[in-house]
Amino acid sequence: MKKFFKTIQNIFSIEDLRIRILNTLGFLIVFRLGSFIVLPGIDPDKLGDASTGGIFGLLDTFLGGSFSRASIFALGIMPYISASIVIQLLTVAVPYFQKMQKEGESGRKRLTQITRVLTIVITAFQAWGYLSATIPDEAILYSGIFFHVSSVIILASGTMFCMWLGEKITDKGIGNGISMLIMIGIISRLPSSLIAEMTTRGMSGALAFVLEIVALFFVVMAVVALTQATRRIPIQYAKQVVGNKMYGGKRDYIPLKVNASGVMPIIFAQALMFIPPLIAGIWRESEVGNYIGSTFSNPFSWQYNLLFAILILLFTFFYTAITVNPNDIADNLKRNGGFIPGIKPGKQTSEFIDQVLTKITLPGSIFLAIVAILPAFAQLAGVTSSFAQFYGGTSLLIMVGVILDTLQQIESYLLMRHYEGMMKSGKVKGRSQIAAA
Template sequence: MKKFIQNIKNIWKVEELRKRLVITLSLILVYRIGCYIVLPGVDSSKLTSDLSESAGTFEGLLGLLSGGGFTNASFLALGIMPYISASIIMQLLGMAVPAVQKMQSEGESGRKKINNYTRILTIIICAVQAPTYIGAYVGSKGAIPAELMSSPIWWVQSVMVLVGGAMFAVWLGERITDKGVGNGISLLITVGILARFPQAVFAEAIDKESPAIPILLEIVCFMAIVLATVLIVQGVRKVPMNYAKRVASGRAEAGDQSARSYLPIKVNASGVMPIIFAQAIMAVPVMVFDASTFGIFGFWYNLVLAVLIVVFTYFYTAIMINPKKMADDMKRSGGFIPGIRPGEETANYIDALVSRITLPGSIFLALIAVLPAVAYMAGVGQAFALFFGGTSLLIMVGVVLDTLQQIETYLLNRHYDGLMEGTKIRGRRTAGEVSGF
């Protein structure tokens, strides 16, 4: 505890880090307040904002990811998800459209162009989702007076407010990324999920006749799942690398072998994206079929979801990792894998290795995705069961680790002890580990 307090003091001593943390917390507070500013004319009391009542439905899942903005009918109801959908579409277009591929290869200028197109696509997606959200969700619950439902001016106004709210959320996330600590878009989602956690635990406690022992066991199981998720998310296969002799000052010099070099390949290279892909597709049958037949805790929903996640994990890993490019970069820098010829043979070796690693990674993601249903079948309440896996758990673990790593970097650069000293968290890169391939 004493060391933890000292680490907090060290964080506060670093002026740049202190300013970034203050900016991050301030912008997160603005976002959280915005989740409770209701659309004009909407009676939010008629909406189901209680997570324990809506947890077993798809709207409960969307409410969890939006921090309650979706179920509160706030102007931030659409949240960050349209921007994430637009980003995914742009990534897919980068595989098939030569013009997008060209922008991706143009460096910083290309990245700015892609960001601008992503924002435009986000506005289009919001313009489609906003009327559907108002009519199919808010209006169906009787939260909108009849005179407003028949008013074209009110509809146009509300759609514009929702689109503006989604773009405001994107702006907040980008400001956190540029001026604060961590990935702003991911942080906003994570904070929204964490904001619902106390409510879920409280609902679980009051629903138990003798809550102490069951709640304790559930929390222990939850912590064990979080620990396993951290280990897999941080899991890396280290491929040993050597460097050929280099010529300097007219004589040959051997590459520096004082610290062994490694090419790190993550077990879970695709991150949370396969689950997001799969859940986006599963939204269609959930809305078409009855909840008792195809609910988010049902057998068929989770079986199809698990299969889709395995497929999308291989698909997204193929997008993220290019063995040929990695092999070319290694050859250009004079690096090689012992026993493997540089060039095509190295590319084939890396491709085979990635394929073997992706299988257990995809199975793990599928298990994480269906764990909420398993927890619910084991007797955990619907609200608390949503935290036992799925997108919410992976996002929380990934974002928290990424944020801690950034804070760790600031502390180590200022010659302070890091937050993760003595641990195996990937915030401390070993001397021989190389990246960027």
């Protein structure tokens, strides 16, 4: 306990780190306050629970309850994530966007502007579907085209403000801003879900509740192990004689993470899974709309979980391919006089790293998909649906990934100031360490 308080003291003694932590807390407070501001023209007492079940309930968990409250942040950051998915797919498939991505800082700025414009377009469609599918007619005080148009504009503005908050947290705060906003929304719903589970079990089910917590502990440990697992490729640096001294010759390794993409495949896949129910809400009078709505509005159905797992597998390979470039790693090794024992520098090194990356990404993506659909199995075992969402799945993966990333950044500040790290042995490893490799 003494070491814990000493670490807290060291953290707040670093001025830059202290300012970043306070900035992050301030931005998160603004985000939480905005989630309680209801859209004009809506009576919150008549909203009921129309938007708190099924897939909408899961979305409400990510947004910290703003979805069910019909707040100005009802769509949160999800449209921006959807736009980012589209742009990243275009940078892989369309030469124009590939060229733009390789133009350096100017190209990235143009891609950012395109992503923002696309976010507004996606938000407009999702906002119209949200108003049509989830808001009861009796809750709308002044129905008509003016209400829908004004609400769409307000929801789009709320999403853009959330995006701005996320960017500010990344620039002036600690951690990844977009992931941080999603995590704070998830954590805000955890206490109420835990209390609801305890109330449901009662005194007669105390043993079952304890077993649930123990099982959840092991699931968390498995997720942490998945996030931290690495495949070390040994490398050797050539010896160089300069004057009377010899340099180089040291041994090192390349730490390729089993889950190099982190939580991004989960976030991307989850963002796409929110689209079918919204589309079904717009065409709810048709048979196709009813089929899509009944099939993909339940996050515990086998159809939903099968599609969700497939999307996670695809996005894991896709995001790993665009974040870890074997050619760049091989070129950096060659320039620095490093090589993998038994492998020729250059193209063969790149091919070897790509093969290893493919071999470790496949089991990593499968395990990631299994963890993501664990809530469905938890519900089958008798866990309530609200608490089952935290029993693995997207919620747990996002929380573990974001917390580890944030702790890794804090530890980097401590080590740069020659303080002790946050652990006695070893280091907190985050996704950003793969970039250093």
